[in-house]
Amino acid sequence: MALGRGPRTLKAELQFRFLAVGSVFLVVATALLYTNGQGSLRRQVLTNAVTASETAASLIAVEDHRLIRTAADMNGQAFRTIVTNLGALRRANPSVYHLFTLAPGAKLGSWGVVVDLGSTGNESGVPDPPLVRGRLPIGSPPPKDVPESLLRQGMAQTSGRVLDLTRPDLARVVAVSPIRATGGEAVGLVVVQMSAAALASEARLLAYVCVGIFLLGLVASALASTYVSRWLTRPIEDLLGAVEAISKGDLATRVRVDGHKHELDALGSAFNHMAETLESSRGRNDAQQGRLRELNRIGTRAAATLELPLMLETVAEGMRTVCGGQEAFVGVAAPRDQAIHHWAGSDPGAADLMTTPVPLENLTRVLAGETRLLSRAEMDAAGLSWLRQRPGEYALAAPLKASDETIGALIALGDRAQFHDDAVSLGSVFATQISAAVGNARLFEQIKALDRSKSEFLSIASHEVRTPLTVIKSSLDVLVANKAFTYTTDQRQLIAFCQQSVERLIQLVKDILDVSKIEAGVLQIQFIPTSLNELVTKCLFWVPQLPGGQGIEVEARLPSEPAMVSADPGRIMQVLENLISNALKFSKPGGKVTIDLVEHEAEYEIVVSDQGKGIAAEHLERIFGKFYQVEESATREQGGTGLGLAICKGIIKAHRGRIWAESELGKGSHFHFTLARYQDGADAGRPDAQMSVADLLSSLRSETPSPTRS
Numbered sequence: 230m231a232l233g234r235g236p237r238t239l240k241a242e243l244q245f246r247f248l249a250v251g252s253v254f255l256v257v258a259t260a261l262l263y264t265n266g267q268g269s270l271r272r273q274v275l276t277n278a279v280t281a282s283e284t285a286a287s288l289i290a291v292e293d294h295r296l297i298r299t300a301a302d303m304n305g306q307a308f309r310t311i312v313t314n315l316g317a318l319r320r321a322n323p324s325v326y327h328l329f330t331l332a333p334g335a336k337l338g339s340w341g342v343v344v345d346l347g348s349t350g351n352e353s354g355v356p357d358p359p360l361v362r363g364r365l366p367i368g369s370p371p372p373k374d375v376p377e378s379l380l381r382q383g384m385a386q387t388s389g390r391v392l393d394l395t396r397p398d399l400a401r402v403v404a405v406s407p408i409r410a411t412g413g414e415a416v417g418l419v420v421v422q423m424s425a426a427a428l429a430s431e432a433r434l435l436a437y438v439c440v441g442i443f444l445l446g447l448v449a450s451a452l453a454s455t456y457v458s459r460w461l462t463r464p465i466e467d468l469l470g471a472v473e474a475i476s477k478g479d480l481a482t483r484v485r486v487d488g489h490k491h492e493l494d495a496l497g498s499a500f501n502h503m504a505e506t507l508e509s510s511r512g513r514n515d516a517q518q519g520r521l522r523e524l525n526r527i528g529t530r531a532a533a534t535l536e537l538p539l540m541l542e543t544v545a546e547g548m549r550t551v552c553g554g555q556e557a558f559v560g561v562a563a564p565r566d567q568a569i570h571h572w573a574g575s576d577p578g579a580a581d582l583m584t585t586p587v588p589l590e591n592l593t594r595v596l597a598g599e600t601r602l603l604s605r606a607e608m609d610a611a612g613l614s615w616l617r618q619r620p621g622e623y624a625l626a627a628p629l630k631a632s633d634e635t636i637g638a639l640i641a642l643g644d645r646a647q648f649h650d651d652a653v654s655l656g657s658v659f660a661t662q663i664s665a666a667v668g669n670a671r672l673f674e675q676i677k678a679l680d681r682s683k684s685e686f687l688s689i690a691s692h693e694v695r696t697p698l699t700v701i702k703s704s705l706d707v708l709v710a711n712k713a714f715t716y717t718t719d720q721r722q723l724i725a726f727c728q729q730s731v732e733r734l735i736q737l738v739k740d741i742l743d744v745s746k747i748e749a750g751v752l753q754i755q756f757i758p759t760s761l762n763e764l765v766t767k768c769l770f771w772v773p774q775l776p777g778g779q780g781i782e783v784e785a786r787l788p789s790e791p792a793m794v795s796a797d798p799g800r801i802m803q804v805l806e807n808l809i810s811n812a813l814k815f816s817k818p819g820g821k822v823t824i825d826l827v828e829h830e831a832e833y834e835i836v837v838s839d840q841g842k843g844i845a846a847e848h849l850e851r852i853f854g855k856f857y858q859v860e861e862s863a864t865r866e867q868g869g870t871g872l873g874l875a876i877c878k879g880i881i882k883a884h885r886g887r888i889w890a891e892s893e894l895g896k897g898s899h900f901h902f903t904l905a906r907y908q909d910g911a912d913a914g915r916p917d918a919q920m921s922v923a924d925l926l927s928s929l930r931s932e933t934p935s936p937t938r939s
């Protein structure tokens with residue numbers, strides 16, 4: 230942004246004005262100098278001429294002058310006296326080059342020459358000055374270059390005039406003095422013409438000097454105006470530059486203050502003071518902004534987790550950053566608990582103290598729902614006396630609230646000076662911002678605890694049920710196998726029903742155990758390099774023993790190269806068995822089940838397809854849920870728990886693979902799952918633990934096959 234810098238700068242403006250005033254002054258001054266100088270020169274030459282003419286007039290005897298009227302009179306004594314006197318005068322004054330006398334003629338205003346000395350300076354050996362006209366005959370009119378007005382003036386009193394000063398060779402001065410009779414009346418005139426060459430050249434010199442002075446003055450005033458305007462505008466320009474810099478955000482800019490103690494310095498100091506204030510307030514602003522950003526960042530980070538301990542650690546550290554102080558604590562009461570039993574702190578050194586319970590009631594009473602700076606006495610009242618064992622005079626406490634009830638507190642501990650200016654307001658904002666997240670995490674913590682006890686209960690119960698079931702199963706097997714016992718057909722049938730039911734119960738218990746392990750996140754997966762080809766081949770070995778496995782053709786289409794994945798072979802077998810047994814269970818008699826192994830760039834995909842009844846689209850997602858079966862009646866018909874696919878999903882997810890189903894009603898279903906290709910060292914698997922087919926078969930034979938798998 231350009232701050233008002235027009236095409237004409239202040240400096241130029243000032244310079245122009247100074248120069249204009251200076252030139253006017255110079256013109257006036259040099260004009261005065263010139264006219265005065267010339268005036269005094271004129272006066273000087275005029276005085277000379279006037280003195281000469283007056284002297285001449287006094288030398289002439291009036292009566293003598295009257296006697297000369299014709300050329301014959303020039304031979305008389307009177308003429309000679311006049312000529313002698315005037316000639317002496319003329320010789321004494323060499324700059325007189327023409328001297329003559331006049332007398333009024335018959336008519337008024339016409340003059341006739343009486344005596345003309347002309348250029349008779351030859352008598353003294355002085356060469357004739359220029360412009361000598363020679364003697365004028367008596368009675369002839371005065372030369373044209375003597376103005377008539379001057380002659381008229383001369384009749385009254387001595388007068389002089391400077392003529393033609395333009396050229397030194399032409400310049401001259403004329404003086405006339407009256408020749409007075411004893412009565413005082415003028416009877417004639419003396420006219421003296423003197424050269425004024427010296428005056429003309431001095432006048433010319435004076436003109437040159439004046440012009441020179443004018444030019445010098447002009448240059449000096451230009452220089453002075455430049456200096457003064459620069460001196461005046463430099464602080465202003467500095468100021469302008471600084472204002473621009475500040476407007477661009479450079480608040481560290483300052484102007485130079487010269488210490489002249491005038492207004493511009495005062496302006497500069499005021500500006501610098503303003504810039505300092507701005508800078509420090511921006512510093513405070515930046516710091517506040519930074520803390521607000523930090524507050525948001527921590528709030529977001531805290532809200533991103535539901536893990537209460539982790540969240541509380543983040544929040545405690547955040548509280549210290551946002552509010553200042555020496556260290557910070559955060560505590561939250563468990564749902565339905567009336568006291569905070571555990572605190573998280575920014576300093577691990579306080580770990581021992583942080584188990585001190587703080588009754589919510591005390592905290593609520595002292596804080597009254599507000600964020601406050603508590604003194605030591607107030608800390609005691611709020612039940613926070615354990616904080617006294619840590620350094621810090623004050624505790625900035627902000628309540629954490631869930632639906633208007635205090636559920637915990639954020640505390641920053643330190644000396645008053647350690648807290649930021651805006652600590653109370655920021656602490657309050659922070660507490661409000663994270664209250665909901667802390668509340669949710671607290672509930673999540675509770676739900677997790679409930680879930681854990683449920684899983685524990687399930688696994689204990691299942692274990693307890695499994696033992697008697699195994700006893701019943703072996704007893705039934707003994708009853709059937711022992712030849713010593715004989716049964717009627719009905720009795721045999723009943724025992725067979727018992728056997729099937731016990732098998733189903735055992736499978737159900739196993740499935741429930743698996744599901745609870747998956748849900749508790751404790752399903753053990755041992756990653757080892759495994760060939761999918763071998764696992765599928767091994768499954769085919771079981772097929773005839775699975776329900777429905779007898780009447781249905783099962784075909785596996787495998788690539789020639791072994792498809793190596795890093796997986797737990799037992800668990801992947803469990804998945805394959807589940808999918809294949811479902812396919813057989815829901816196939817129509819005479820149908821066909823296929824198992825395809827498809828290679829992809831980074832993974833393998835196994836597809837188990839059947840030509841059975843299919844699954845409606847709305848069930849495709851849900852069949853992977855616990856206890857979900859499409860038709861109750863089908864369950865009764867086919868048996869099963871509705872847990873098989875849920876377990877498959879849990880196992881494949883634990884392998885970081887995907888599992889899904891595609892189906893068309895009445896035409897059959899495809900169940901897909903993927904496993905990442907084996908990469909050397911990618912998993913914690915042991916490359917040397919790769920199983921051979923023989924190992925697999927022997928391990929399989931050691932396991933009792935379950936003919937009624939779902």
Ligand SMILES: Nc1ncnc2c1ncn2[C@@H]1O[C@H](COP(=O)(O)OP(=O)(O)O)[C@@H](O)[C@H]1O
Nearest residue numbers: 811812815852858859869870871872873874939
């Ligand atoms: N291949 C299939 N064809 C049709 N329906 C299927 C197929 N596989 C699974 N289902 C449906 O998904 C439900 C859940 O299967 P699963 O979890 O294995 O339980 P279960 O086999 O014990 O019923 C089955 O009850 C059935 O309704």
Ligand SMILES: [Mg+2]
Nearest residue numbers: 811869873939
């Ligand atoms: Mg099943």
